[in-house]
Amino acid sequence: MSTFPKDTYIERRNRLKQKVGTGILLFLGNEESSSNFKDNWYPFRQDSSFLYFFGLDMPGLAAIIDIDQDLEIIFGDNLTTVEVIWQGAHPPLSELAEAVGIKITKPRNELPEFLGKNSKLQIHFLPPYRSENTQKLAEWLAIPNAEISSRASVDFIKAVVALRSIKTEEEIKEINKAVNISVSMHKKAMKEAKPGMKEYQLLGLVNGEALALGGHLSFPPIITINGQILHNHNYSNTLIPGKMLLGDFGAESAMRYAGDITRTFPVGPEFSSSQKEIYRIVLSAYQAAVAALKPGIRFKEVHLLACRKLAEGLKELGLMKGNLDDAVESGAHALFFQCGLGHMMGLDVHDMEDLGEEYVGYTDELKKSKAFGLRSLRLGKELEKGYVITIEPGIYFIPQLIDQWQADNLHSEYINYEKVAEYRDFGGIRVEDAYLITDSGSQILGDPLEIEIEDVERIRKQ
């Protein structure tokens, strides 16, 4: 387990205390997670906010910060003698806690009592996303299960979001490591994919590459010849020449910062000419979006700019028509680009998604739109220096959606359905990288990974 220097965590907690002001902050770490029986565990993943403020990447921990008493305690148990025999020796919790600046540790069974004693104070907690933590909160704080989410502390959430949104230099280094593992995974896929292979063979290659570089998957990989299926976790298809492979996957660094990259490449050595045409449109949207990144611009604006670029290209190909300002304003482009341009990235691949999009991606002034397309945009608010975000435009031909819109005669003033029919089986194209917002613009994270058509084809021809 590697951690940042002690002072990093002390400073993070101090800033958090200042921001929230008063009360007790309760942090629940994660437990081991059972797959098909209790002791058959998924790979352990610590809660990201727990990691951010306490750094300890192991199960069974919780912590409190009593702001008013200036008291910080980690609750957890040392290994028993029997556990040491079975699992090997580990440093005692007090020593691990000391390394992240925490002087007091207590057995985990003392936490409910501690909370009971302080039940008259305001106990702030973050919204849980695992059933066992919901359960603990319900029991310890005597709140009905169903009310737990709505009783999460907005002050606590906002303070955590404010801190975690701005990445420090040491965090950027970690994110770079994660992105670089992700780059290696993509290079592997781009080099090794061959007609006749199964998608799951590529999954094996890229997952193996992540682990071999000391990483973990940061989310369930998408590795598919059906790139138009946006949430596709099926890996059973055969790679067929003429098709493209869309790979959207990445790794976490050892310290659990995430990488997230997408590339689309031909199964054969070259893109077809119509694939090239669509690819160029996606790439131009990507480039326009990247060029627009800077502190102060709303990400929603960047998203719409990319949509406009996509619409322009689609109009040139005859797939869209009419006034493009009006088309994008009305959401007609969302037939081809149904999702958001990007999201924050940090200790989570969709950073802080557990804390709520309304706090992470929007503000009291800027609420998320309910329109198709925009409602899938996780991030809309103004960018700030230190944000790390992804840029991931795409064009997807989803037969079910095309049929539905056409049947409803939706946006027919902007969409040439006759031409769209020619692309019905095209699939989908997406490219994605992560960017750091700098003083005056942005900076790509990680080592270079081929994205231009000629560069991708060069690798495919090797």
Next chain:
Amino acid sequence: MSTFPKDTYIERRNRLKQKVGTGILLFLGNEESSSNFKDNWYPFRQDSSFLYFFGLDMPGLAAIIDIDQDLEIIFGDNLTTVEVIWQGAHPPLSELAEAVGIKITKPRNELPEFLGKNSKLQIHFLPPYRSENTQKLAEWLAIPNAEISSRASVDFIKAVVALRSIKTEEEIKEINKAVNISVSMHKKAMKEAKPGMKEYQLLGLVNGEALALGGHLSFPPIITINGQILHNHNYSNTLIPGKMLLGDFGAESAMRYAGDITRTFPVGPEFSSSQKEIYRIVLSAYQAAVAALKPGIRFKEVHLLACRKLAEGLKELGLMKGNLDDAVESGAHALFFQCGLGHMMGLDVHDMEDLGEEYVGYTDELKKSKAFGLRSLRLGKELEKGYVITIEPGIYFIPQLIDQWQADNLHSEYINYEKVAEYRDFGGIRVEDAYLITDSGSQILGDPLEIEIEDVERIRKQ
């Protein structure tokens, strides 16, 4: 998703109904499992008993069998139009259910109501091992959370154990597939391991191999130069010549049957002479155990036979002494072999561990021993034709345990602590394969994998 023929499931359910006799059987499938935020999921793993009786390997399902009304219903939801756009089209639940012989499907939100209407009948359920399923049972059946485990139906458990314990031919075929993927993983490790590599690089290779063959890990792999740490999920060490690598890992087949194999090989091209000596003892215990396998013999006897073999070899090396019958009877050998000789294997790697060892591995007559060593033996009862079990003896030098026993002067009439001190840093050796109990003996599962010293060294020298 592949399933057995419809009749397989119909017959399993019919036999189950006969065995339990009366009441409503409630089956909870598993949900998606969140790692660091709600929608960032671990790979989905269906509940094994749900798979056994209903075959459907997807989240969000439950089922009931009303034995008295001869009614079978699967509860679950079809994809919404929006989900189809995002996830692609899937066959409707009714069609999937039909393929496993179920004629009635209902939306999942109708299950609580169904249970409420039948609350005066006996509702049998299996002990849950995931918090969200405990939660559902508590809510739907109005049972306090803490009482759920103890209120699980013993009749239901015993009937499921009776059925799942005896593997049919079609199951054996699946287990063979799982074992063969596991064999490929081990061959990969044995061929590719090189001094200077990190354990996690091997983890990447073997995990990648499993996925590339269409498998999933059946449990968290052990890949370590510290084989004496029995539950070791650390992969951070460097492979050092002179050390051995212990690999205990395996894969599930596409239909979720498990494989589980262990091999121990030298990091360099050859075992040292003392490594060979210990390896031979472990192998002789393995062979003696395998030779003893047949219907009717208690697995506890086979375990003790293996212990006796280990003790004989350890006595020859001067590590043990005195009367070996008495030594094994007293548990002195457990200084070197702390765990059980094996376990059932099927849809779970420790088959049916969620249902309780007292039902899976023991009987009303034969209870599990509480003695150190025997208390880790998951399976003690008489073997039957059709059982699939693992045989996995080992010798482990655990410094903490040696120190503890020596300080307590434990079993000093059987243990030569002075000699043991020479092996303090030896590590551990284990070998493991899975066997099917046949009419008159047993049969190894899967393709051959090198286990003799000369064969292992031949691969290491390539």
